[in-house]
Amino acid sequence: MKAIIEKSRVYGRISAPQSKSYAIRLIFSSLFTEVLLSNLLLSEDVVDAINAVSIFGVKISEGRFEKPEKIALHSDKVYVKASATVLRMLIPIIAVVGGRIFIDGGESLRRRPVKAVVEALKDKGIRFSSDSLPMVIDGKLNDNYIEISGAESSQYVSGFMIAFAIVGGGTIKIKPPIASQSYIEMTADVLKTLGVDVKFCGNRVDIDVNERPRAYSGSIPGDFLLSSFYVASALLTDGFIEVYNLRGFGNRDKPHKIVDIYRYMGAYSVYSNGVWIAKASDIYRGVSVNVFDDPDMAMSIAPLASVAKSTTILSNVANLRLKESDRIEAIISTLKSFGIEAYVHNNSLYIVGGEPFSAVSRCPNDHRVAMMFASIAVKSGGILDNAECVNKSNPLFWSDMKFLGAKISLVIEV
Numbered sequence: 001m002k003a004i005i006e007k008s009r010v011y012g013r014i015s016a017p018q019s020k021s022y023a024i025r026l027i028f029s030s031l032f033t034e035v036l037l038s039n040l041l042l043s044e045d046v047v048d049a050i051n052a053v054s055i056f057g058v059k060i061s062e063g064r065f066e067k068p069e070k071i072a073l074h075s076d077k078v079y080v081k082a083s084a085t086v087l088r089m090l091i092p093i094i095a096v097v098g099g100r101i102f103i104d105g106g107e108s109l110r111r112r113p114v115k116a117v118v119e120a121l122k123d124k125g126i127r128f129s130s131d132s133l134p135m136v137i138d139g140k141l142n143d144n145y146i147e148i149s150g151a152e153s154s155q156y157v158s159g160f161m162i163a164f165a166i167v168g169g170g171t172i173k174i175k176p177p178i179a180s181q182s183y184i185e186m187t188a189d190v191l192k193t194l195g196v197d198v199k200f201c202g203n204r205v206d207i208d209v210n211e212r213p214r215a216y217s218g219s220i221p222g223d224f225l226l227s228s229f230y231v232a233s234a235l236l237t238d239g240f241i242e243v244y245n246l247r248g249f250g251n252r253d254k255p256h257k258i259v260d261i262y263r264y265m266g267a268y269s270v271y272s273n274g275v276w277i278a279k280a281s282d283i284y285r286g287v288s289v290n291v292f293d294d295p296d297m298a299m300s301i302a303p304l305a306s307v308a309k310s311t312t313i314l315s316n317v318a319n320l321r322l323k324e325s326d327r328i329e330a331i332i333s334t335l336k337s338f339g340i341e342a343y344v345h346n347n348s349l350y351i352v353g354g355e356p357f358s359a360v361s362r363c364p365n366d367h368r369v370a371m372m373f374a375s376i377a378v379k380s381g382g383i384l385d386n387a388e389c390v391n392k393s394n395p396l397f398w399s400d401m402k403f404l405g406a407k408i409s410l411v412i413e414v
Contacts, residue, residue, distance in 0.1 A: 087109055284353070
């Protein structure tokens with residue numbers, strides 16, 4: 001599918017895109033409690049999560065997930081299309097539950113590393129046929145204690161947290177550095193909401209299930225970083241926007257740091273009671289941000305950085321190469337298609353702001369690349385091939401953008 005994007009003014013009020021990160025964690029939680037999701041959106045990553053829990057016998061019907069009487073593998077194979085989150089959380093769960101299964105995935109997942117979890121489990125009763133997909137996993141974790149590197153991904157830690165909640169408890173020691181620590185905190189929030197005792201201190205996570213976990217019935221909150229592409233589009237086109245349904249779990253009603261970053265760059269950007277309000281400024285300035293804890297944030301900063309009056313420096317970007325695409329190269333090539341200079345040096349990405357011109361590009365099967373492109377193209381115009389790649393996280397992206405005033409024509413190519 002091709003998206004033809006004209007210069008437009010983006011503005012209005014809209015519900016935040018659903019957080020696939022929360023959705024995936026709640027779906028996996030159905031392995032130890034009942035879960036009813038009233039607003040489940042079937043993005044590709046959510047479908048991967050549904051397929052993953054189904055191999056353990058979870059019964060699924062219209063957002064209702066009923067845990068099986070006894071957790072066990074009900075299939076000898078599973079396919080994960082594109083969600084690294086699902087894959088990396090699934091492997092620890094399989095290891096703790098025990099059994100033998102063949103796992104394969106889409107092309108991008110076959111390139112994604114899973115070496116950290118293989119290394120952590122190889123002397124714990126688990127056998128792997130490979131350290132990348134496709135692979136066979138065989139065995140059962142013979143301990144309720146695991147040590148794992150935190151540098152490759154936080155998703156393994158989240159997987160072990162859910163796995164230990166299934167079997168009553170366990171301890172995870174994370175070998176620093178810990179990448180994307182905020183996502184471990186997100187998993188802790190979800191588990192605490194369900195009545196699981198979680199202690200996350202330093203590089204140690206303790207899981208304890210003292211009583212029967214609570215069932216969950218409710219909605220899935222919105223996602224700040226997916227919302228940021230709507231906000232950035234408004235900020236680049238003299239717009240004003242309100243994004244609601246951004247409340248988190250438990251007492252975690254605080255905004256993502258992207259809200260403050262946009263304000264530092266010169267926009268009016270505030271968050272209160274689940275609503276992000278932003279208004280365009282005449283001038284934006286560059287920022288220096290360490291993205292190690294949240295690499296996905298780089299894609300959200302890039303649109304405003306493309307027009308900033310000073311250079312933006314994103315440091316500790318190495319993990320961006322391990323995403324759906326090589327996101328360092330994807331950011332650079334996308335910005336260059338708009339005539340904006342960007343380059344990498346010493347593990348930092350530099351974006352030299354300018355005046356974007358109309359661009360033609362193709363999404364490298366990476367949803368955030370497409371959304372980043374669209375956020376700039378509403379200012380300058382542009383054409384994006386493979387535009388359907390947004391379905392990985394937000395199938396409503398193009399319709400939402402049009403609702404907010406973006407002039408977009410979608411052409412199905414045959």
